[in-house]
Amino acid sequence: MLDWGIIVHYFPFLVQGALLTLKISVIALLFGFIFGLLAALLKLSPNVVLRWIGGFYVWIIRSTPLLVQLFLIYFGLPQVGIDLGPFMSGVLALAINTGAYNAETIRGGIISVPSGQMEAARSLGMGSALAMRRIILPQAIRMAIPALGNNFVILIKDTSLVSTITLVELTLTAQRLIGSTYKPFEMYLMAAFLYAILTTTTSVLLSKLETKIAVERR
Amino acid sequence: MTGAENKAMQMIEIHNLKKYFGENEVLKDIHFNVEKSEVVAIIGPSGSGKSTLLRCVNHLEEPTSGEIYIEGVLLNDTSLGKRSFQRHLNRIRTKVGMVFQQFNLFPHMTVLENVMEAPLNVLKEAKEDAERKARELLDKVGIAEKAASYPGTLSGGQKQRVAIARALAMNPDIMLFDEATSALDPELVGEVLKVMENLAEEGMTMLVVTHEMGFAERVADRVVFMADGYIVEEGKPAEMFRNPQHERTKKFLADVAHDDV
Numbered sequence A: 001m002l003d004w005g006i007i008v009h010y011f012p013f014l015v016q017g018a019l020l021t022l023k024i025s026v027i028a029l030l031f032g033f034i035f036g037l038l039a040a041l042l043k044l045s046p047n048v049v050l051r052w053i054g055g056f057y058v059w060i061i062r063s064t065p066l067l068v069q070l071f072l073i074y075f076g077l078p079q080v081g082i083d084l085g086p087f088m089s090g091v092l093a094l095a096i097n098t099g100a101y102n103a104e105t106i107r108g109g110i111i112s113v114p115s116g117q118m119e120a121a122r123s124l125g126m127g128s129a130l131a132m133r134r135i136i137l138p139q140a141i142r143m144a145i146p147a148l149g150n151n152f153v154i155l156i157k158d159t160s161l162v163s164t165i166t167l168v169e170l171t172l173t174a175q176r177l178i179g180s181t182y183k184p185f186e187m188y189l190m191a192a193f194l195y196a197i198l199t200t201t202t203s204v205l206l207s208k209l210e211t212k213i214a215v216e217r218r
Numbered sequence B: 001m002t003g004a005e006n007k008a009m010q011m012i013e014i015h016n017l018k019k020y021f022g023e024n025e026v027l028k029d030i031h032f033n034v035e036k037s038e039v040v041a042i043i044g045p046s047g048s049g050k051s052t053l054l055r056c057v058n059h060l061e062e063p064t065s066g067e068i069y070i071e072g073v074l075l076n077d078t079s080l081g082k083r084s085f086q087r088h089l090n091r092i093r094t095k096v097g098m099v100f101q102q103f104n105l106f107p108h109m110t111v112l113e114n115v116m117e118a119p120l121n122v123l124k125e126a127k128e129d130a131e132r133k134a135r136e137l138l139d140k141v142g143i144a145e146k147a148a149s150y151p152g153t154l155s156g157g158q159k160q161r162v163a164i165a166r167a168l169a170m171n172p173d174i175m176l177f178d179e180a181t182s183a184l185d186p187e188l189v190g191e192v193l194k195v196m197e198n199l200a201e202e203g204m205t206m207l208v209v210t211h212e213m214g215f216a217e218r219v220a221d222r223v224v225f226m227a228d229g230y231i232v233e234e235g236k237p238a239e240m241f242r243n244p245q246h247e248r249t250k251k252f253l254a255d256v257a258h259d260d261v
Helices: A004-043 A048-062 A066-080 A085-112 A115-123 A128-165 A170-181 A184-216 B003-009 B050-057 B082-093 B111-121 B127-140 B156-168 B186-201 B213-219 B237-242 B247-260
Strands: B010-021 B024-035 B039-043 B065-070 B096-099 B174-178 B205-209 B222-227 B230-235
Touching: A004 A048, A004 A085, A004 A128, A004 A170, A004 A184, A048 A085, A066 A085, A066 A128, A085 A128, A115 A128, A115 B082, A115 B096, A128 A170, A128 A184, A128 B111, A170 A184, B010 B050, B010 B205, B024 B050, B024 B205, B024 B230, B039 B050, B039 B213, B050 B065, B050 B174, B050 B205, B096 B156, B111 B127, B111 B156, B127 B156, B156 B174, B156 B186, B186 B205, B186 B213, B213 B237, B213 B247, B222 B237, B222 B247, B230 B237, B230 B247
Parallel strands: B039 B205, B039 B222, B096 B174, B174 B205
Antiparallel strands: B010 B024, B010 B065, B222 B230
């Protein structure tokens, strides 16, 4: 049923596409983590304006589709003179999107650190920023790792949407090869297989990290 | 005696302190002083406001009204702006060590790192100095061999001794103990009280909220009995325990004595 000759021949092309998917994912993941951390801190700020800004960001991103956010950045912004090009637009849209979900995850982690930790830090003369950085966040992030990992996996899969803005990543590579080979089943199966490799590797690495931290603290 | 001289003598000086939690008045016009090297035990039933009073002394609770002076400096100085007040608080807190009922050690750091954390990042001590001092303090509280362990592996008594070492690493002038032995298994209480007793003998100024009447009687210079947000009576431990003046105190001491049997 499957044309194995086609699979063997075209697999390297799809791996090429997967490498771009990986590159987009890693950059979006890093910025998405930073956006999420900043938004989480904004949402927990004692300042009502900062809290509102953080809350608005999380609300607007989580209540609109990623595809629309992507089109707003790629097709919409050039209309007001901001042309980021497909790669920057794609990475930015993904980072902003995953950042909103990371914000809620990290905020949950911060809240779950017992209040005695902040009190102990403050009683030692640590300022709130120092205590957050040295005492609260390391514990909060560790607690948030499983949920963050979930967000990372969703991010990797969501990168397929940037195929709509001419980025020849894994999904668009498959689509283009289908145009010349007329073998959609083989091509999409290979693409699915490569996505599974990327996401599973991410999950395994994160659970290794989680175990390592747990062992260290024993 | 003028006010200024008076302040210079007192390590802690509290005037007209009131604290509300919502509608609930937990501290009702507290007046209270602690002298240098004095060990003061605060006793009383739960809900009497004794922990709240202690937590006001390093501003973990914000007084609703009144003044608290630490070594002559007004702690709750409302004339300061937000940022300068935080700096002011941090400065005073480096001089006031606190030990909590629930230990509150930092679980992601080793015992040694716990003790070195604030000296390194608040006092900006050199790493070698901070480590040398941390090891000395761990040795002093009898737990030097656990320096590389994580808090999760320690017994409650060991945790609390590390917490004491962590507070002492800031070279505080005053130590606050908030029911430091209440979360411990009975057989582990002694080792922590011993460390506190040694500290008292060295001349540390200590404010100790405790349920350990034996400790209060043996170690404290003065015992303060609180109930319903008031200081009901205070005095030398011998007088207080043998000859309490107020009905409320008599009843409390009788109840406690009954529990011990």
